[in-house]
Amino acid sequence: MDKSRKKSAVLFVCILLVLGMWMMLSVYSQAAGTNNDEKQAQTIRVGSFEDTFNYVDKNGVRRGYGYELMQALAGYTEWKFEYVKCDWSDCFDKLENGEIDIMGDISYSDERAQKMLFSDEPMGEEKYILYADLSNMDIGMSDFKFMDGKRVGVLMDTEPEIMLTEWENKNGIHTEHVNVNNDNDVEKKLANHEIDAFVFYS
Incomplete structure (x- = not known):
């Protein structure tokens, strides 16, 4: 009789342990599933200049190197982008005010x-090129002095304008900088x- 009770008690304890483990695993799985859902549902707001790197084409499809880079990032983070x-x-x-969370195509500065x-890693390397209006016949290529007094379109207060100013100072040239926002x-x-000309990056 005692042996039978002992067997019943052991069996009862084993059943409780199994049920306890099953409940713990169920709770853990549910919690893990909830965390994954939260991770998948996380939406990151991306500031887009709608330029060469990130834009919507005439068919309404978003394209560009910056967009493709963000899509590759989404493969690791499971973020959704707005x-x-x-x-x-x-x-x-908008970035400082918290209206957007991230943006690309920004040159580093202290x-x-x-x-x-x-x-830690840059998204790419930019080269700045000065393009001129070919219909202006007094613009040449042999002497940079032709740029004196010309109006150059450039995004003001940015790295391209800083580099343009450095290039002008190096070659003894003075131009009028005209702000341009996009293509x-x-x-x-x-x-x-x-x-008469503009600075473009590629």
């Missing part, structure tokens, strides 16, 4: 690093002869 259109004048304000975080603005100002 693109917020902005231009150079307000993207930084001043900016005091206000925002930069990735469409450049085309418009060229067509209206508001600028």
Whole structure:
């Protein structure tokens, strides 16, 4: 009789242990599933200049190197991206105000690093090129002095303008800098002869 009771007690304890382990595993699995759902549901707001690196084409499809880079990042983080259109004048304000979470195509500077975080690895390397309006016949290639007094379209207060100024100082040239916000603005100002040349990055 005692042996039978002992067997029953042992069996009862084993059943409780199994049930306890099953409940713990169920809770853990549910918690893990909940965390995964939360991770998958996390939406990151991306500031987009709608330029060469990140834009929507005429068919409504988002394209560009910056967009493809973000999609590759999403494969590791499982983030979902919400693109917020902005231009150079307000993207930084939106980032500081918390209206967007991240943006690309920003050159590193010590001043900016005091206000925002930069990735350890750069997204790429930019080259700045000066393009001129070929319809202006007094613009040549042999002597940089032809640029004296010319109106150059450039995104003001940015790395391209800093490098343009350094190049001008090096070659003893003085030009008038005209602010341009994007590719469409450049085309418009060229067509209206508001600028003679512009700085483009690639």
